[in-house]
Amino acid sequence: MLDLTANDLAAVNDVILRRMDSPVGRIPELAGHLVSSGGKRLRPMLTLASARLCNYEGKQHVLLAACVEFIHTATLLHDDVVDDSVLRRGSPTANALWGNQSSVLVGDFLFSRAFQLMVEVGSLKMLGILSEAAARIAEGEVLQLLTTNDTGTTEDAYLDVIMAKTAPLFAAACRVGAVMAGRSREEEDALTSYGRNLGIAFQLVDDVLDYSAREATLGKTIGDDFREGKITLPVVLAYRRGSDSERAFWHRTLAEGAQEDADLAQALTLLQRHGALADTLERARHYGAIARDALAIFPNSKAKDALLGVIDFCIERGH
Amino acid sequence: MLDLTANDLAAVNDVILRRMDSPVGRIPELAGHLVSSGGKRLRPMLTLASARLCNYEGKQHVLLAACVEFIHTATLLHDDVVDDSVLRRGSPTANALWGNQSSVLVGDFLFSRAFQLMVEVGSLKMLGILSEAAARIAEGEVLQLLTTNDTGTTEDAYLDVIMAKTAPLFAAACRVGAVMAGRSREEEDALTSYGRNLGIAFQLVDDVLDYSAREATLGKTIGDDFREGKITLPVVLAYRRGSDSERAFWHRTLAEGAQEDADLAQALTLLQRHGALADTLERARHYGAIARDALAIFPNSKAKDALLGVIDFCIERGH
Numbered sequence: 042m043l044d045l046t047a048n049d050l051a052a053v054n055d056v057i058l059r060r061m062d063s064p065v066g067r068i069p070e071l072a073g074h075l076v077s078s079g080g081k082r083l084r085p086m087l088t089l090a091s092a093r094l095c096n097y098e099g100k101q102h103v104l105l106a107a108c109v110e111f112i113h114t115a116t117l118l119h120d121d122v123v124d125d126s127v128l129r130r131g132s133p134t135a136n137a138l139w140g141n142q143s144s145v146l147v148g149d150f151l152f153s154r155a156f157q158l159m160v161e162v163g164s165l166k167m168l169g170i171l172s173e174a175a176a177r178i179a180e181g182e183v184l185q186l187l188t189t190n191d192t193g194t195t196e197d198a199y200l201d202v203i204m205a206k207t208a209p210l211f212a213a214a215c216r217v218g219a220v221m222a223g224r225s226r227e228e229e230d231a232l233t234s235y236g237r238n239l240g241i242a243f244q245l246v247d248d249v250l251d252y253s254a255r256e257a258t259l260g261k262t263i264g265d266d267f268r269e270g271k272i273t274l275p276v277v278l279a280y281r282r283g284s285d286s287e288r289a290f291w292h293r294t295l296a297e298g299a300q301e302d303a304d305l306a307q308a309l310t311l312l313q314r315h316g317a318l319a320d321t322l323e324r325a326r327h328y329g330a331i332a333r334d335a336l337a338i339f340p341n342s343k344a345k346d347a348l349l350g351v352i353d354f355c356i357e358r359g360h
Numbered sequence: 361m362l363d364l365t366a367n368d369l370a371a372v373n374d375v376i377l378r379r380m381d382s383p384v385g386r387i388p389e390l391a392g393h394l395v396s397s398g399g400k401r402l403r404p405m406l407t408l409a410s411a412r413l414c415n416y417e418g419k420q421h422v423l424l425a426a427c428v429e430f431i432h433t434a435t436l437l438h439d440d441v442v443d444d445s446v447l448r449r450g451s452p453t454a455n456a457l458w459g460n461q462s463s464v465l466v467g468d469f470l471f472s473r474a475f476q477l478m479v480e481v482g483s484l485k486m487l488g489i490l491s492e493a494a495a496r497i498a499e500g501e502v503l504q505l506l507t508t509n510d511t512g513t514t515e516d517a518y519l520d521v522i523m524a525k526t527a528p529l530f531a532a533a534c535r536v537g538a539v540m541a542g543r544s545r546e547e548e549d550a551l552t553s554y555g556r557n558l559g560i561a562f563q564l565v566d567d568v569l570d571y572s573a574r575e576a577t578l579g580k581t582i583g584d585d586f587r588e589g590k591i592t593l594p595v596v597l598a599y600r601r602g603s604d605s606e607r608a609f610w611h612r613t614l615a616e617g618a619q620e621d622a623d624l625a626q627a628l629t630l631l632q633r634h635g636a637l638a639d640t641l642e643r644a645r646h647y648g649a650i651a652r653d654a655l656a657i658f659p660n661s662k663a664k665d666a667l668l669g670v671i672d673f674c675i676e677r678g679h
Contacts, residue, residue, distance in 0.1 A: 065499045067506060119468060123461040142442040142505055145464055149438060150498035152468070156475055156491035165479055168487065172475035179469035180384045186461055187386060 042347040042354070046089040049103055053085050056107040060154050071135050071147045075114055078132045083243075084214045085110045087351070091218025091232050094336075094344035101162050101221050108162075109214045111155035112175055116182075116210075118148035123182065124269055167217050174213035181205025190270040190296050192280050192288070199277050203244040204237070211240030231335050238332035239352055245325035246359040248273035249318050252309060253359075264305045270295045274324065276308075279317040287311055322359045329356050361666040361673070365408040368422055372404050375426040379473050390454050390466045394433055397451045402562075403533045404429045406670070410537025410551050413655075413663035420481050420540050427481075428533045430474035431494055435501075435529075437467035442501065443588055486536050493532035500524025509589040509615050511607070515596050522563040523556070530559030550654050557651035558671060564644035565678040567592035568637050571628060572678075583624045589614045593643065595627075598636040606630055641678045648675050 061072040085106035092102035120126070121134040122141045128134060136144040152175070159168045185202045188194045215236030219229040251266040252275055266273050272295065280291045290307065294300050312318050329352045339345050380391040404425035411421035439445070440453040441460045447453060455463040471494070478487045504521045507513045534555030538548040570585040571594055585592050591614065599610045609626065613619050631637050648671045658664050 063499055065502050065506070067502050068499065116468075119464050123464055141460075143502060145438050145442055146498050146501045146505065148468075149435075149471070150495055150502070152471065153491055153495035153498055156487065157495060160484055160488040160491055163484055165482055165484065168475065169479040172472055172479055176469055176472035176476060179465050179472055180382055180387065182465045183384050183386050183462060183469070186465065187384070 042086055042090060042351055045093060045343055045347045046086045049089045049106070050082060050086060052103045053082070053089070053106045053110065056103060056158075057110060060107065060111070060158060061151065063150070067139070067143060068147055068150055071118075071139050071143055072114065072151060074132075074138065075117060075129075075135055076110075078130055080110075080114075080130065082110065083351070084113050084210060087211065087214045087236060087239075087348075088218055090344050090347050090351075091215040091236075092221055093218075094232070094339055094342065094348060095219050095222035095224045095228065097218065097222035099221065101164075102218070104158050104162050105167065105217050105221065106214075108155045108158045108171060109210065109217075111151045111158070112171065112178075113210060115148040115152040115155070116178055118144045118151070120182070122148075123186070124265075126265065128265075164220070166220055170213050170216055170220065174209040177205050177209040181207070181209070185271070188272055190298065191272060192276070192291050192296050194272040194277055196274065196277050196281075199272065199274055200241070203241055207244040208237045208240035211243065212236035215239075227338065231338050234335035235332045235348065238328040238335065239355065242325040242328040242332065242352065243355045245274055245321050245328070246355055248275055249321050249325075249359045252312055253318055264308075267294070267305055267308055268300065270298050274321045275312050275317040278320055279311050279315045282315040282317070283311060322356070325356055325359065329353075361405055361409060361670055364412065364662055364666045365405045368408045368425070369401060369405060371422045372401070372408070372425045372429065375422060375477075376429060379426065379430070379477060380470065382469070386458070386462060387466055387469055390437075390458050390462055391433065391470060393451075393457065394436060394448075394454055395429075397449055399429075399433075399449065401429065402670070403432050403529060406530065406533045406555060406558075406667075407537055409663050409666050409670075410534045410555075411540055412537075413551070413658055413661065413667060414538050414541035414543045414547065416537065416541035418540065420483075421537070423477050423481050424486065424536050424540065425533075427474045427477045427490060428529065428536075430470045430477070431490065431497075432529060434467040434471040434474070435497055437463045437470070439501070441467075442505070443584075445584065447584075483539070485539055489532050489535055489539065493528040496524050496528040500526070500528070504590070507591055509617065510591060511595070511599050511610050511615050513591045513596055515593065515600075518591065518593055518596050519560070522560055526563040527556045527559035530562065531555035534558075546657065550657050553654035554651045554667065557647040557654065558674065561644040561647040561651065561671065562674045564593055564640050564647070565674055567594055568640050568644075568678045571631055572637055583627075586613070586624055586627055587619065589617050593640045594631050594636040597639055598630050598634045601634040601636070602630060641675070644675055644678065648672075 057076055062069050088106040088109050089102055118135055121129060121136050122144045126134050127137045159171060181202055185206055188198060188202060212233045215232040216229055219232045276291065280288055294304050332352050333349060336345055336348060376395055381388050407425040407428050408421055437454055440448060440455050441463050445453050446456045478490060500521055504525055507517060507521060531552045534551040535548055538551045573582065595610065599607055613623050651671050652668060655664055655667060
């Protein structure tokens with residue numbers, strides 16, 4: 042994937058740097074911090090590889106990939122404000138460095154810039170796809186807010202959250218590849234399905250990593266979700282499989298937010314006891330398999346191999 | 361103005377209510393609070409009246425006016441978070457009722473919805489105008505953040521702030537009226553100039569009202585700007601015209617934020633002593649006069665009278 046998209050990705054980075062510029066110095070300063078702080082650029086890579094899969098020959102894929110990354114970056118800025126996060130990928134978050142106020146406003150700026158870029162691309166269909174994704178993401182984030190601290194969240198309700206907050210941008214990032222190449226509705230739907238299911242798998246693995254990754258590799262503070270009272274699938278499973286006293290533990294720590302130093306270790310013990318992390322990875326594998334089959338209608342190519350490789354990469358991160 | 365746009369405005373309100381709906385109940389609940397809490401709908405009225413001025417016969421003006429109001433509402437939601445405001449138009453702000461997190465996310469949702477509406481209208485030119493306005497507003501808000509607490513802000517620097525944060529949406533709201541009617545560049549520019557200068561006048565009067573209006577009429581907490589350390593034109597003038605000890609007062613209260621109970625009264629005394637409120641209104645009148653002349657190329661009509669009346673209304677508010 043990295044090899045396939047390296048040249049295009051350099052062009053995307055160039056567009057990003059030029060378009061986040063502003064006479065108001067705080068904007069490129071803050072945006073640059075996030076853009077340069079080691080993000081994987083997974084979503085724009087998906088746009089580039091999807092365009093390649095569809096033998097797209099033009100130049101719009103670079104602008105659209107930059108749009109996708111702008112929308113993602115704006116979302117991250119607002120997310121970190123909403124979650125009051127202090128670390129992202131091992132670096133202090135923008136809100137920790139410049140305050141919530143700047144993060145909210147620079148997020149708005151990047152979001153607007155994304156739409157300006159789409160206007161340049163000149164396709165109302167793409168604008169429709171990406172503006173719908175953006176609205177869905179905001180809905181999903183609000184939904185997540187409402188499930189926070191609710192230990193009674195079901196697996197279905199949790200899936201609703203990530204199908205809204207994470208999957209739409211993955212799906213849109215891939216779908217626009219087919220749209221810009223003028224491919225059939227069938228191929229458009231196939232790439233949408235690939236992206237949506239990959240996004241779900243990605244989020245589930247991310248939820249596992251929040252309880253299992255070493256801080257150095259993930260660049261995230263372990264236990265963030267736990268401290269913020271976020272109900273993710275590992276917790277949903279452990280809660281439902283647990284004893285009354287275990288449920289009381291989850292209720293005290295996540296619903297009431299009454300946490301003590303040893304609680305994270307106890308949470309990890311309970312997650313292990315019920316196989317909640319391993320089973321969340323199994324669920325992720327299920328969505329990864331759907332994503333894989335969605336691409337079956339495309340003939341073999343380097344781009345297809347790269348997109349299939351992303352599924353494996355996303356799931357391997359969990360081990 | 362109200363008579364001219366009454367029917368269309370009812371249709372706009374209908375679009376707003378339908379399009380802010382979402383399966384996530386918190387979204388219509390929070391958005392509805394703001395939308396129904398007595399906003400003047402000034403910006404969408406400008407779109408409707410501008411379309412009428414240009415003899416526009418279609419139906420896009422209703423959707424575009426709703427877009428303009430959605431962008432404005434999203435901006436207000438984020439503004440109140442950034443300013444930590446608790447009252448707007450006499451009602452508790454959304455962030456005071458539902459928290460900053462929901463306000464940030466519902467703002468993002470409304471912003472995305474605005475772009476979805478624009479996609480339905482199907483004009484890339486309008487999308488370009490409104491996305492550029494949105495980016496400029498965000499720039500202006502960041503710029504304002506950076507001048508907050510800076511008592512050395514010059515009148516020019518302050519004008520830069522409001523030309524970025526307030527004027528662009530007024531200008532875009534009017535400009536799209538000419539664009540949808542397919543009018544000449546000259547007429548488009550005239551409505552843009554009208555909107556921009558009206559926006560500047562409107563903001564300057566708003567700044568005056570923050571120090572002079574009765575709470576009941578304005579529905580704002582008097583002295584909000586003062587308490588938040590915002591440097592607005594009345595303060596810029598009083599600071600520059602003041603004695604050393606007066607400047608020390610402004611510096612303590614606004615730059616250092618060390619305020620005591622009697623300070624707002626003292627601020628009002630200093631503003632009066634230097635004629636800062638009256639002279640800010642004079643400046644507003646200047647921009648109102650430019651807005652008036654910008655419309656000179658249009659023949660007389662009810663719509664023109666209404667747009668000219670808005671200038672007077674905006675400035676009369678200050679007395």
